[in-house]
Amino acid sequence: MSERDDGSGLTRRSLLKTAAAGAVAATAGCGSVGSQSSASLTRGSETAYGNCWQCHKLCGMEVTLNEEGEATELHGIDGHPRGSAGEGTDGTLCPKGLSQLEKAYSPQRIKRPYVRKDGELKPVDWDEAISYTADRLQAFADEHGPESLIEFHGWGTAGVFSTLFRNLYGCPNHVPHPTPTCFGSMAVTGTLMGLGGGNIRWVDYPNTEYVLVWGRDPLESFAGQWEAKQLLEARERGAKIVTIDPVYTETAKKSDEWLPVEPRTDGALALAMANVIIEEGLYDEEFVENYTHGFETYKEAVAGKTPEWAAEKTGLADHDGLGAETIREIAIEFAEAAPAAAITSWTGLGQSADHQKAAQNVVALTALVGNIDRPGGQRWFASPALSDPFEVGCEEELPNNAADRQCYLTDKETGYASMTGKPVQNRVPEMVDNGDVQGMVYYYRNPVTDGAAQEWLGTDEREGALEQMELVVGIDAFWSETARKADVVLPESSQLEKAMFGSGGYGAYNERTWITGSKAAIEPQWETRPGFEIVSELGREMGYEEFFPWESKEDYINDQLSELDLTLEDLEAEDTYVLLDEFGYEKWKGGGFAQGADEFWFDLDKKLEGMYAKLSERAGTEITTGPQWVEPGTIGDELTEDYPLEMLDTRTVEFSHGGDQALSLPLEQLAESYGLEHEDYRGNYLVIHPDDASERDIEHGDMVTIASEHGEAELMAAVTEGIRPGAVSVEPYGFGRGSIQPDGDGANNMLLNSPEQIDPVSGEIDRHIAVEVSPGGDA
Ligand SMILES: Nc1nc2c(c(=O)[nH]1)N[C@H]1C(S)=C(S)[C@@H](COP(=O)(O)OP(=O)(O)OC[C@H]3O[C@@H](n4cnc5c(=O)[nH]c(N)nc54)[C@H](O)[C@@H]3O)O[C@H]1N2
Numbered sequence: 001m002s003e004r005d006d007g008s009g010l011t012r013r014s015l016l017k018t019a020a021a022g023a024v025a026a027t028a029g030c031g032s033v034g035s036q037s038s039a040s041l042t043r044g045s046e047t048a049y050g051n052c053w054q055c056h057k058l059c060g061m062e063v064t065l066n067e068e069g070e071a072t073e074l075h076g077i078d079g080h081p082r083g084s085a086g087e088g089t090d091g092t093l094c095p096k097g098l099s100q101l102e103k104a105y106s107p108q109r110i111k112r113p114y115v116r117k118d119g120e121l122k123p124v125d126w127d128e129a130i131s132y133t134a135d136r137l138q139a140f141a142d143e144h145g146p147e148s149l150i151e152f153h154g155w156g157t158a159g160v161f162s163t164l165f166r167n168l169y170g171c172p173n174h175v176p177h178p179t180p181t182c183f184g185s186m187a188v189t190g191t192l193m194g195l196g197g198g199n200i201r202w203v204d205y206p207n208t209e210y211v212l213v214w215g216r217d218p219l220e221s222f223a224g225q226w227e228a229k230q231l232l233e234a235r236e237r238g239a240k241i242v243t244i245d246p247v248y249t250e251t252a253k254k255s256d257e258w259l260p261v262e263p264r265t266d267g268a269l270a271l272a273m274a275n276v277i278i279e280e281g282l283y284d285e286e287f288v289e290n291y292t293h294g295f296e297t298y299k300e301a302v303a304g305k306t307p308e309w310a311a312e313k314t315g316l317a318d319h320d321g322l323g324a325e326t327i328r329e330i331a332i333e334f335a336e337a338a339p340a341a342a343i344t345s346w347t348g349l350g351q352s353a354d355h356q357k358a359a360q361n362v363v364a365l366t367a368l369v370g371n372i373d374r375p376g377g378q379r380w381f382a383s384p385a386l387s388d389p390f391e392v393g394c395e396e397e398l399p400n401n402a403a404d405r406q407c408y409l410t411d412k413e414t415g416y417a418s419m420t421g422k423p424v425q426n427r428v429p430e431m432v433d434n435g436d437v438q439g440m441v442y443y444y445r446n447p448v449t450d451g452a453a454q455e456w457l458g459t460d461e462r463e464g465a466l467e468q469m470e471l472v473v474g475i476d477a478f479w480s481e482t483a484r485k486a487d488v489v490l491p492e493s494s495q496l497e498k499a500m501f502g503s504g505g506y507g508a509y510n511e512r513t514w515i516t517g518s519k520a521a522i523e524p525q526w527e528t529r530p531g532f533e534i535v536s537e538l539g540r541e542m543g544y545e546e547f548f549p550w551e552s553k554e555d556y557i558n559d560q561l562s563e564l565d566l567t568l569e570d571l572e573a574e575d576t577y578v579l580l581d582e583f584g585y586e587k588w589k590g591g592g593f594a595q596g597a598d599e600f601w602f603d604l605d606k607k608l609e610g611m612y613a614k615l616s617e618r619a620g621t622e623i624t625t626g627p628q629w630v631e632p633g634t635i636g637d638e639l640t641e642d643y644p645l646e647m648l649d650t651r652t653v654e655f656s657h658g659g660d661q662a663l664s665l666p667l668e669q670l671a672e673s674y675g676l677e678h679e680d681y682r683g684n685y686l687v688i689h690p691d692d693a694s695e696r697d698i699e700h701g702d703m704v705t706i707a708s709e710h711g712e713a714e715l716m717a718a719v720t721e722g723i724r725p726g727a728v729s730v731e732p733y734g735f736g737r738g739s740i741q742p743d744g745d746g747a748n749n750m751l752l753n754s755p756e757q758i759d760p761v762s763g764e765i766d767r768h769i770a771v772e773v774s775p776g777g778d779a
């Protein structure tokens, strides 16, 4: 029976028992997250190093090479800051990490450069590809100006790509990683309040006693192997884990409690928790008094927001054994465990237009109980100081040729998305239509699975933005529809074929900063090249030789490391990682809160009054600057008779976004995890409750059509009780049209989203969409 099928038919009582058993078994083998212990595999003739980049978290890799210099096995590195639970613990790789072997040699990869000639992409050699690209970019700048170009970059781009296009070429329109479709509402609100956008994610696991996993699934969507392992270790140690999620996720299965809230009602739960904590006098008065602003507004917002009220709003009242008492109990336990109590949240509270206030209500709880950067609470990580390679390596100062140019990424009329400078890729097709934007360069990113897919890709009646643009240049590894529609495709080498480097604070060492890096383990395959080399050569060809003095990425990394008096060679000698400075707790005492604020803001009134007035007007309701309950459907979609189900999307452990869908191993593992491995289908799944399925004559394994007011897509149904009735989840997202899945199987659920469907505060693309599901589909 598959893991996910375990959810079907369980009562809450038996569910808790399973959870406890699961945690013990998992921790014992450290194999809970689909990882593989390095001890179990044999060694080949030579070992090289790597850093896994599939979900961009850099778990250290030992790469076994055969006599021909080919990689034959991958193993984790013990004690690695991202791949292990800390000192003296096993280093492992998850299924995505292990599938890097397949990626390196995958015949699905783009094997050589291509240039569009007479309407068709034709293979060319590198010299031609680079000089053709440089000429086209020059002609584009002469004709339209660099401000008519838009630049998308993903994780693997080492900064030089943006530097080339912004600082040198002068293009001001950057769509960076990761927030625009990641967890915007939470990131922006958390930052404005003073917690810091990311800090709502990071629990001080080794010291915690209580974790609210709130709209997150860290046992499948971890930030490196360390995180899942440390969460399970905390539970093993006796910390209580409570998961708040409409889906019965892997984390929910291993939690002490699962609160299957109705989507978008988290704000009510958070307010009710605060109501209890304040009424019971369990909040941190000292912290609230000395380090916060707007507590009176917060108190007013929670007045009357009782657990009984929230049990109705969240739908928890409909569940046997769950309801107001559970909410009261969790609020009290959380506050009593604080400061050794934390919340971990990521995209679940950031993926809908209605979530901005929910994010505020949830973040407010951290200051209320005073757990910010205290042992066992929300951890504020620190990063090591590195040198700026452009300062070390270049004789001339880097200009900023984009500084005075018009940036088209802000909404001119309302200014909403400009509030934080966050770009909105949903608006790009519109900008292409009106002529503001006429070209795109992209690197390790696929904008069409990130939002407004229909408008990017077009329909039978209408050309999409990709075709309308005069010039599209991509540095890519697989043939997505975006790559197929580009004018120039430059093939990048995979991570095993290039030098890697990263540094950080968050990871297995909760009090130390660290760096990790490795040289290339194997030669570039086919005619591919490491991205750094592609960008450098293009930069030189475009006339910016003085800013690309490095012979290779290794030299560039060594310039970054010069501040620490280390080299990449030194890192390899240390099993790829070095631990650096210790950082303490309560860092807000010294340097203030995020955004340079000297206190935490419960109320965002200081700067944002005008903004909220506009937002209220647009939403046709009163939106305040303080914490507040906002009903689902106020800003985002309302469920209707025609579209009565709420779609959301959830990641799975086999995939990192859409970056590995061309590989067969993860596709097979995904099918197997739903018990659908016998089917001739390798797409994503629509997880639907048996009540909703039987009402529509849908059975486990049937093809279904999912439709919204804006668009539709086809995928296979996975019928399970592991989701709330009324909600359907696309797992994982971003398959189908536009993706790199070789047969196009599955649904790109961004086809269901309208370009207007964004959070007006953060610019986050709304993924909570009102849909109907019907049996049938031709995929
Ligand atoms: N519907 C929906 N959309 C989402 C999300 C969601 O939950 N639901 N999540 C959002 C979030 S949180 C994020 S962070 C973004 C991530 O979005 P993206 O950054 O776009 O992520 P990926 O899908 O990993 O990468 C996209 C492309 O990278 C290319 N690629 C793969 N390997 C390589 C390589 O080695 N080199 C190069 N040059 N290219 C490579 C592939 O062609 C792939 O199409 O997606 C967002 N989009």
Ligand SMILES: Nc1nc2c(c(=O)[nH]1)N[C@H]1C(S)=C(S)[C@@H](COP(=O)(O)OP(=O)(O)OC[C@H]3O[C@@H](n4cnc5c(=O)[nH]c(N)nc54)[C@H](O)[C@@H]3O)O[C@H]1N2
Pocket: 055, 178, 182, 183, 214, 215, 216, 217, 218, 220, 221, 222, 223, 244, 245, 246, 247, 249, 261, 262, 263, 264, 265, 266, 345, 346, 347, 348, 349, 648, 649, 650, 651, 652, 653, 654, 655, 656, 657, 729
């Ligand atoms: N395997 C894997 N790991 C990854 C990634 C990946 O693509 N694959 N991507 C990395 C990146 S860039 C990111 S941003 C993180 C994201 O990490 P997570 O945020 O943990 O991502 P998901 O697993 O999609 O979990 C979001 C959860 O929110 C739930 N949810 C949806 N709507 C609501 C709601 O209204 N209320 C509540 N309470 N819950 C809701 C969903 O059911 C889902 O379980 O993962 C990182 N790690």
Ligand code: SF4
Pocket: 052, 053, 054, 055, 056, 057, 058, 059, 082, 083, 092, 093, 094, 095, 096, 097, 098, 222, 223, 224, 225, 656
């Ligand atoms: S968690 Fe998995 S995919 Fe992410 S870096 Fe580590 S091994 Fe790679």
Ligand SMILES: [Mo]
Pocket: 178, 181, 182, 183
């Ligand atoms: Mo993300």
